[in-house]
Amino acid sequence: MTHPAIICVAITGSVPTKADNPAVPTSVSEQIESTHAAFEAGASIMHAHVRNEDETPSSDPDRFARLKEGVETHCPGMIIQFSTGGRSGAGTERGGMLPLRPDMASLSVGSNNFPTRVYENPPDLVKWLASEMITYDIKPEIEAFDLSHIFRAAAMFEAGEIKNTPYVQFVMGVKNAMPVDRAVFDFYRATVKRLLGDDAPWCAAGIGANQIVLNEWAAAEGGHLRTGLEDNVRWDKHTLAPSNAALVTRAAEICAKHNRPVATPAQARTILGLRAAA
């Protein structure tokens, strides 16, 4: 396995706060700084949510705009991916930043349970978010919390609701959703191959201590990796992760172990079929 591996850094999320780990970047300036360090460590995609001053989740397009501008200035070529996830806003608010034309945006195509609530992604909202992504030339990253979400992505592609081959991310280890299960992971991979083609790229994210497990599995099997404080604030059982950059460095070491060079932003753009950097 020698083809380049993309490392995505999910810098903030909508759940962890500085009380969980002081390294979680929550202001826009902290987010830019943390992204820059992660970029230097090898991340070519940054996945972002934004927060209010009191660290609660926000969907304010102005904050997204400032973040995008800072990342474009300090991390040339890096792929910017905004979250349209349901913890940061309600209804069409979730896509309020899409007119900013980030390179990518996350797209959840079905509903499931989360630790304390239902993660609601009703079909009409999913369809609207997908159509906005076509309007603004944004590549969706399909968040597969369940097997049915891979089938839904394939059906949306078939129907022209997703423009290019869907890029699917397997999310495993969210409490009350799909656990980290090797047989399911292998079936997910086989399903992506069968429905979307042998060359369809895919990635995987594990929550908490499973972050490193999914990094290992993805690196070994030709997938792409996601790391960052959004999914995991700990380094190990006893220690907090020092930074997003440290987690990216660890993911890069896992790539090296599996003979996967870390993709540059330009290589990542080619693999994902994205436009060249602005």
Ligand SMILES: [Zn+2]
């Ligand atoms: Zn996220």
